[in-house]
Amino acid sequence: MTLAVPEQFERHRLLLLYKGDISALTLFAQQANGSVCFPQPLPALSTALDQDGGEAAGLTVHPATLVNAINKLLGFEADLLQAEAGYKQSVDTPGGIVTVYIARFKLLDPPHRLMQSLDCRMRTLPELRGRPPAEMELLRRAYETMMEG
Template sequence: MTQLSTFSQHRLLLYYKGDISALTLFAQHGNGSVCFPEPLPVLAEILEAEHAESGKVSRHPAMLVNVINQLLHLDNDLLRIEPGFSEHVNNPGGIITVHMARFMLLDPPHKLMQSRQCRMRTLPELRGRPQVEMELLRRAYVKVMES
């Protein structure tokens, strides 16, 4: 199994939140997507909780972080899974589960992510992304602000 095949039914949103300022930034891939390691399929749409499959065996989100660390050449302690965030997206190939991981740094990782052809963006800077990504970002932002 290749690293990318690990993500055939999974994606991660990567974010930074300043502990003092509450500045919240989301990582945006060089291809424009906020989903890592690759964008969601074009026909993807959010599934509400009552329509998501339950009881299905799935990968633990920490394993997904390990793969992202390898793909982006990040230190193993740089990202931490955000507990309680799991959104389901429907697409013709099946359901994709989207998790969220937080950068565990004092300062935003702008230079680090730029060196990986990615950028750290605020929500207003991400306007114009596909509707499914904007809804994922909205839900992620609510989760971040509530925690």
């Protein structure tokens, strides 16, 4: 999946996830290139920062704006994804700080077919082992956030 990346994603990324309300099944969207960050992977040599550090300088983009942009970019209905409160992570990249948020699918069932149509897959956390350390840390923190909420 090659996307023309909107400007607001220069310093921001989204993790797309599904969490079953009854079963608590948690799945993360993974692009064909292996990345779990949307719409583009984090640069090589990226490092997840401590929870309270590394705030990006200047104005930040509200997560709802990013969710609206990713819905349009991926051709989703406007209300398919929602920003998940309580998750905001900073990643140090060679080009500066990138802020990562969660966008959660508002569906009863996992969106396997929908994501396959975009050459993406829905994966459990164990299936994503071997991703770069920054992505693994983001996934771990996202899973913790979803299980606490």
